[in-house]
Amino acid sequence: MSFKPISDIGEFGLIERISSIVAPTCETKPRLLEGIGDDCAVYELSSSTVQVATTDLLLEQVHFDLLTTPLQHLGSKAISVNVSDICAMNAKPSYALVSIALPSKASVEFVETVYSGMSETATRYNTALAGGDTSASSGGIVISVMVAGEAEKERISYRKGAEPGNLICVTGSLGGAAAGLKVLMREKNIMLEHIKHGEKYDKDVMSNLEEYNDAIRQQLLPSARIDIVEFFHRHDITPTSMIDISDGLASDLAHICKRSGVGAHIEEGRIPILSQARHIADEFQDDAVNYALSGGEDYELLFTLKEEHFSAIASHPDITVIGKITPAEKGLLLSDIYGMNIDLKTIGGFNHFRKKAQG
Amino acid sequence: MSFKPISDIGEFGLIERISSIVAPTCETKPRLLEGIGDDCAVYELSSSTVQVATTDLLLEQVHFDLLTTPLQHLGSKAISVNVSDICAMNAKPSYALVSIALPSKASVEFVETVYSGMSETATRYNTALAGGDTSASSGGIVISVMVAGEAEKERISYRKGAEPGNLICVTGSLGGAAAGLKVLMREKNIMLEHIKHGEKYDKDVMSNLEEYNDAIRQQLLPSARIDIVEFFHRHDITPTSMIDISDGLASDLAHICKRSGVGAHIEEGRIPILSQARHIADEFQDDAVNYALSGGEDYELLFTLKEEHFSAIASHPDITVIGKITPAEKGLLLSDIYGMNIDLKTIGGFNHFRKKAQG
The missing domain is CATH 3.90.650.10 (PurM-like C-terminal domain)
Incomplete structure (x- = not known):
């Protein structure tokens, strides 16, 4: 049996495959107005308001390099790139969940500096850092951020x-x-x-x-x-x-x-x-x-x-x-x-x- | 300057430090009814309903081992552990966002099997897989899942x-x-x-x-x-x-x-x-x-x-x-x-x- 390398279909080809696999889970949810394919998922909260939600995964050596990235900036950018997706729907952010996985070399001060950057930037966007997950990592640092935002339904730009x-x-x-x-x-x-x-x-x-x-x-x-x-x-x-x-x-x-x-x-x-x-x-x-x-x-x-x-x-x-x-x-x-x-x-x-x- | 290893304060000590750093971002959001400290964050949607939201990060070699974990099960478990947090608030899940980072060894079939497991399990919970992020990984596989759920405000169990x-x-x-x-x-x-x-x-x-x-x-x-x-x-x-x-x-x-x-x-x-x-x-x-x-x-x-x-x-x-x-x-x-x-x-x-x- 032979397996197809992901590079054969590329990132967008992969996203298309994933979309078709998860499509049945979305079809039975009429309140999900938009699934994969835009900057955010769009979920109906009431007849006039929607929630938009997005998530981004940041990996050391793939998305950032600690040799050139101050920790405070790393935290800030992790929040900003997600809030940017909320803005791209013409919505405003409400709250964020942040997960972090840490290699054994990471110190308490290290984590505090990353979260200070996040906190300062989230404050600027009036976004609450409302929860998340902490874990050990056997490789580099992993940061996953999810941001939810809100807007009137008719204001959303797809x-x-x-x-x-x-x-x-x-x-x-x-x-x-x-x-x-x-x-x-x-x-x-x-x-x-x-x-x-x-x-x-x-x-x-x-x-x-x-x-x-x-x-x-x-x-x-x-x-x-x-x-x-x-x-x-x-x-x-x-x-x-x-x-x-x-x-x-x-x-x-x-x-x-x-x-x-x-x-x-x-x-x-x-x-x-x-x-x-x-x-x-x-x-x-x-x-x-x-x-x-x-x-x-x-x-x-x-x-x-x-x-x-x-x-x-x-x-x-x-x-x-x-x-x-x-x-x-x-x-x-x-x-x-x-x-x-x-x-x-x-x-x-x-x-x-x-x-x-x-x- | 000396740095404190995270093992000195442990996971719960670390979460306390993070909580105090992010607290100011929550204090200005009266609609955030619960931040870090419960199974889910709780966000007020209306006078009678709330959203609950949770996230979990799963790393190869930390949380799972591909030698003993079938890929289909891996996808299923990633959804279930998050929906379990929603249930722990006495709420029901609405939608999920899934991020995955893949090492170069991962094939298209590999990703499809993981997402099939997710999709099947999400269907069982009536949860839409509404979006996410895909990325390369320089280490092992990383899966990050976020699930949002809903309940009447008075039904929530903290x-x-x-x-x-x-x-x-x-x-x-x-x-x-x-x-x-x-x-x-x-x-x-x-x-x-x-x-x-x-x-x-x-x-x-x-x-x-x-x-x-x-x-x-x-x-x-x-x-x-x-x-x-x-x-x-x-x-x-x-x-x-x-x-x-x-x-x-x-x-x-x-x-x-x-x-x-x-x-x-x-x-x-x-x-x-x-x-x-x-x-x-x-x-x-x-x-x-x-x-x-x-x-x-x-x-x-x-x-x-x-x-x-x-x-x-x-x-x-x-x-x-x-x-x-x-x-x-x-x-x-x-x-x-x-x-x-x-x-x-x-x-x-x-x-x-x-x-x-x-x-």
């Missing part, structure tokens, strides 16, 4: 509601997280080289990373855009679709288009790029637009809006219109700064389980 | 409501999970010995485990007692306190007593022990009562009841009264079959992070 003619918008500026990671990896390698050769690695030999602060911050301490959700609620705007940018703009826009059955046309020149990401890309002889398109982890919001709502967002300093939704048959296109159209599907995003040859 | 004079009851029979684990570990060691010596290990040399089926089943395929919750709801019974037996009867009764500020007096002769657990204990020259008191993982319910409700439960074939709640100053006592009183606090339960010398 991935599936985009329609031709809708404006495509992003918040903040992109590419910072990928650029910050580049700098952190370079510094890590410098450190490891010093250690390997028995040379000291201290303040005197460390690079001055201050000029990269914004990008490193975007990588280590991303913020969930709850301020944007509050802006939407205040102005009575419900995006026709929304997702948070965790895999990269190209891949996340493709998720919206696939679920909505539409195409998209965005313009490279309109994509807001973090200025430090441009400097870092220059240093590494990369293209900063690629950081934005396929770097991921910026945790900004990507959403679509009926054109009539343009005036409501036009004056917001942190929302940028980057293109328009098109009929499905037009495909996913990026017009580059020379006016050439590039097929966005040829630009990958982050994918666990991809074949080695691909990434 | 750990903290036991009062002197209340009857102490358990469901089912105990000790099976620990006894089953003993048999599985013995078989695993036989297998490893065969492999070590280059001898074949197949059906001909495998022990016939049929006579241990009930105990092994309790270990590998525990059931959450949702039938008991339904019985309570049907008979309008709300236990004054309740917990599921995951750490062992002694330890879990101590949790109820600590949170309720009471003592307890139980009788060894009344503790329902799985008859196979007695046979297995004889084989291993163990005491089956110890499997029940400190083995854990039976996932039966331990609850306290006002005496006036005795008649309602008296005829239930699967509920046994094992003692009475006493004032706190009486302590936690077990009368053994010779009438001697033993301090239950001297009998430990399961504790991650315990010092090596202790366990």
Whole structure:
């Protein structure tokens, strides 16, 4: 009997297999309005309100590296990436459950620092850390966070509601997280080289990373855009679709288009790029637009809006219109700064389980 | 600077530290009725209904061993242990989120088998598998499950409501999970010995485990007692306190007593022990009562009841009264079959992070 390696079908293929196995458990629950396939599951609480819920697993050496991640930031990011999924539904977080598995090397102070980061960040999002689980780990640290949030049913933005003619918008500026990671990896390698050769690695030999602060911050301490959700609620705007940018703009826009059955046309020149990401890309002889398109982890919001709502967002300093939704048959296109159209599907995003040859 | 190893304060010490760090995030959320400290977090949905939510992290080599655990059972148990926490609040499950991290050795068929076990068991509990996360793992398999449930606010049973004079009851029979684990570990060691010596290990040399089926089943395929919750709801019974037996009867009764500020007096002769657990204990020259008191993982319910409700439960074939709640100053006592009183606090339960010398 032969077994199929997961890399043969990739992360999204695996999720499709899992979806079809668990589908029968969802079909008998009419109150489950959305299962696998969006940023959150959506569960009806009453005729007018829903709960949204999401979970993320963070593993040492897969999702974070303690050589480049301060513990306080690790705790903060674990909360933010989940709250970001809540925001991507146009909802606000209520409470979180946190599980942690600890190797024997972990000290009490270590755990306290991680939870301090979580607690401080949860307070910022008005989210209660309501419970969880602690366990030993025979490998590295494992953190699992689940966040539940709430919204009026009619305010929820799914991935599936985009329609031709809708404006495509992003918040903040992109590419910072990928650029910050580049700098952190370079510094890590410098450190490891010093250690390997028995040379000291201290303040005197460390690079001055201050000029990269914004990008490193975007990588280590991303913020969930709850301020944007509050802006939407205040102005009575419900995006026709929304997702948070965790895999990269190209891949996340493709998720919206696939679920909505539409195409998209965005313009490279309109994509807001973090200025430090441009400097870092220059240093590494990369293209900063690629950081934005396929770097991921910026945790900004990507959403679509009926054109009539343009005036409501036009004056917001942190929302940028980057293109328009098109009929499905037009495909996913990026017009580059020379006016050439590039097929966005040829630009990958982050994918666990991809074949080695691909990434 | 010196760091305190977690084994210095143990699992419950660690949970206390975490509770105090996250407390400020809960204090500003009046709708969070219960945070860390019970089987579930309790969140108010309306003036009459609450949501309960729980999460558990399962790690390969810490919580399960693929040499002795069929994948289908692994998936089933991951759901059951969480639904058991929902039942321990006298609530019923609504939906679950499941995260899984997979080492490169895992195949597509492997994942499908685990999720089939989850799906089948979730269907039995009328619980939707509504979402989750998939990821690569650089170590073993990690499964994180979160389950949310619902109940009328006045039906919820906390750990903290036991009062002197209340009857102490358990469901089912105990000790099976620990006894089953003993048999599985013995078989695993036989297998490893065969492999070590280059001898074949197949059906001909495998022990016939049929006579241990009930105990092994309790270990590998525990059931959450949702039938008991339904019985309570049907008979309008709300236990004054309740917990599921995951750490062992002694330890879990101590949790109820600590949170309720009471003592307890139980009788060894009344503790329902799985008859196979007695046979297995004889084989291993163990005491089956110890499997029940400190083995854990039976996932039966331990609850306290006002005496006036005795008649309602008296005829239930699967509920046994094992003692009475006493004032706190009486302590936690077990009368053994010779009438001697033993301090239950001297009998430990399961504790991650315990010092090596202790366990």
